[in-house]
């Protein structure tokens with residue numbers, strides 16, 4: 115075997131066999147195989163969203179070009195090789211272009227290249243190849259342009275010293291005789307670097323580039339942090355823009371930007387991004403609203419909510435209010451706290467819907483009638499769970515209304531604490547984005563997919579439906595829900611759309627703009643356990659956007675559905691009357 119074959123990058127993505135069968139049924143064998151291969155490569159460009167509040171595309175292009183030339187001159191000795199590399203020259207001449215889609219000229223593409231074949235032997239012809247083996251997560255980051263950091267190092271040749279050139283490969287889970295997956299390399303082992311090496315087969319086709327050891331072998335396993343290998347020759351050459359023009363630009367996948375456009379947010383509206391961290395789509399939405407109105411950004415993780423706040427502050431966006439909230443409890447019909455309040459003042463809407471405003475005014479009127487002003491917590495006994503009728507004090511309501519006008523936590527994005535939200539009233543948002551947590555089977559580069567089973571995929575779909583139920587309650591009639599995922603699993607995409615349309619007869623799929631993705635999948639899948647998963651019906655496929663990682667657009671796998679919300683009351687009444695009919699039929 116020659117060295118180009120031995121030290122190449124040709125990974126084969128490993129799937130759980132049942133999941134693979136299921137995806138082959140959905141896509142057809144050839145298409146699935148193309149997708150599976152594309153997933154192992156990063157996109158060949160970095161997508162940049164310009165913060166139009168702070169800069170323009172032309173300014174950012176100029177600054178990036180300047181930065182690149184600054185970084186290249188004077189040319190440090192160890193970069194001489196890079197400057198002669200065609201990919202580096204290409205970057206140097208400034209392959210940064212504006213997106214040509216109307217309305218998206220604030221999106222820039224920074225071109226990269228790959229896969230390149232690397233002649234590892236040429237650099238070490240007089241001595242045996244020195245190697246470093248890294249973890250899968252580390253390799254996925256390196257393929258996107260990162261360095262090899264110490265925690266990512268799994269194994270190393272015996273004689274590696276600081277400054278040595280090393281070939282970097284990745285250890286990936288292998289199927290074991292018991293049917294489980296395991297990485298065959300124990301942290302700290304010595305890489306033999308010969309075909310006698312028991313792990314040699316496992317890293318064939320998994321070499322991701324060459325770098326200079328920043329530490330000796332001993333150092334790599336002694337310290338806990340820092341760069342272990344400075345990568346200078348990679349199979350994919352993508353610009354590393356980490357920390358560059360902070361606040362002015364945001365690195366974001368193209369489909370994510372499109373999902374914010376699909377929501378079509380308007381200045382002055384009140385919008386909720388239910389699973390918002392780290393805030394990529396939240397900030398994209400806020401910019402499309404010209405920072406006017408309110409974007410409520412919620413996530414269940416406290417630290418992640420902080421990150422949303424930091425990002426909003428960094429981008430200079432003040433219309434974002436971020437809260438810690440479980441999306442499964444995002445809608446609160448009424449509150450049954452010890453202290454009787456009508457919705458916590460923390461989460462009262464800034465641009466509240468007309469409906470809620472009328473409700474508030476009506477409550478004030480009721481209180482005016484109650485001349486003694488006593489506060490009474492009245493529970494509606496017909497529904498002990500959620501539907502509590504709540505009275506509150508006039509002062510408390512007035513305070514709440516004042517807060518409605520001023521906006522809750524309006525300045526929280528400049529470093530305030532993370533507030534917990536108890537949920538929001540029904541119909542209180544003009545638009546809802548549910549960018550749901552998912553199996554992430556569209557993210558690239560991905561070097562292993564065997565962790566997902568049919569059960570875990572189905573569990574995700576159930577979780578997403580429960581979140582979607584909350585989204586339906588939060589949006590006002592006449593509003594919009596956008597549902598998106600970064601997975602290629604139809605059960606979490608078209609399956610959710612089927613659930614939505616079959617469950618809520620006041621929802622309809624509505625066209626999206628811009629439309630860059632392909633059609634959705636029509637049909638169904640009969641699972642071996644008898645469960646049938648239904649996807650789209652004919653005529654629905656062109657109303658969703660499906661981004662295919664194997665398509666020329668070269669994006670991550672992504673899915674977007676946009677629902678128009680009709681009058682809910684009649685829809686609910688229709689559901690209730692359906693239930694009543696069903697009950698009556700049962701009783702007969």
Ligand SMILES: C[S@@+](CC[C@H](N)C(=O)[O-])C[C@H]1O[C@@H](n2cnc3c(N)ncnc32)[C@H](O)[C@@H]1O
Nearest residue numbers: 389390391392393394395413414440441549551
């Ligand atoms: C796909 S990511 C969202 C990415 C984000 N929309 C963006 O564009 O930057 C999903 C997020 O959902 C959050 N999440 C998962 N379960 C949740 C729940 N029950 N309630 C709220 N957030 C949840 C995760 O913490 C994660 O940040």
